[in-house]
Amino acid sequence: MHVLARTALFALMAGVSTSVHATLVNFDDGWTNNTVIDTQYAGVGVTFSSPETFVAIRDMTTLGSGYNTTSFPNAAFAAFDGDVQGTLRIDFAAPASSVSFFAIDVGDSSRDAKAYDSFNNLLETITVHNPGTGPGIGIIDPVVFTVSGIAYVTFGQGAVYIHGDGSLIDDLSFVIPAPGSAAVVAAGIFGIARRRRAPACVSS
Numbered sequence: 001m002h003v004l005a006r007t008a009l010f011a012l013m014a015g016v017s018t019s020v021h022a023t024l025v026n027f028d029d030g031w032t033n034n035t036v037i038d039t040q041y042a043g044v045g046v047t048f049s050s051p052e053t054f055v056a057i058r059d060m061t062t063l064g065s066g067y068n069t070t071s072f073p074n075a076a077f078a079a080f081d082g083d084v085q086g087t088l089r090i091d092f093a094a095p096a097s098s099v100s101f102f103a104i105d106v107g108d109s110s111r112d113a114k115a116y117d118s119f120n121n122l123l124e125t126i127t128v129h130n131p132g133t134g135p136g137i138g139i140i141d142p143v144v145f146t147v148s149g150i151a152y153v154t155f156g157q158g159a160v161y162i163h164g165d166g167s168l169i170d171d172l173s174f175v176i177p178a179p180g181s182a183a184v185v186a187a188g189i190f191g192i193a194r195r196r197r198a199p200a201c202v203s204s
Helices: 003-018 181-197
Strands: 022-025 046-049 055-059 074-078 088-104 111-116 122-128 140-144 150-157 168-175
Touching: 074 088, 088 111, 122 140
Parallel strands: none
Antiparallel strands: 022 168, 046 088, 055 074, 074 168, 088 140, 088 150, 088 168, 111 122, 111 150
């Protein structure tokens, strides 16, 4: 490849790589206890919901000693329907990668974190379970998905359940590629190749 063409290609690739970065949602944006969370973070590419109930903020300082989270004071949780906690659903504005969060206070009851693509195909399941720890107060488990192309994630009840048990999430992190990044690279490569193939002008 010609030196100038190779330099241009490297510049395009460098521009794309610098446009991609991780977004962190720690829920510590001044929300008060029990604030319903749905579209407040749509501007950074993520929304929250629960098919059974709703998603809300929990100010951990209101729960007394023993409870913990990765970044005080807030975490997020799906509300209860009676004694059963709802499923927390996280939707991304575009397919995401490097998705992770911390599961807060998962104990005897197991919780399943599931990643899906835009066609509702299950990509990966991560089960969080700390048997013999009761409600799991103060336990923090990292949940890290290894797949990409994640359209949405659910965090809901697993196979083991004890009535009244619940859990939360904190420090959600994800990467959504900048819109048009792939198109910019493709256009650059096509332009470089086209210039290399173009014949020399012939004067009459």
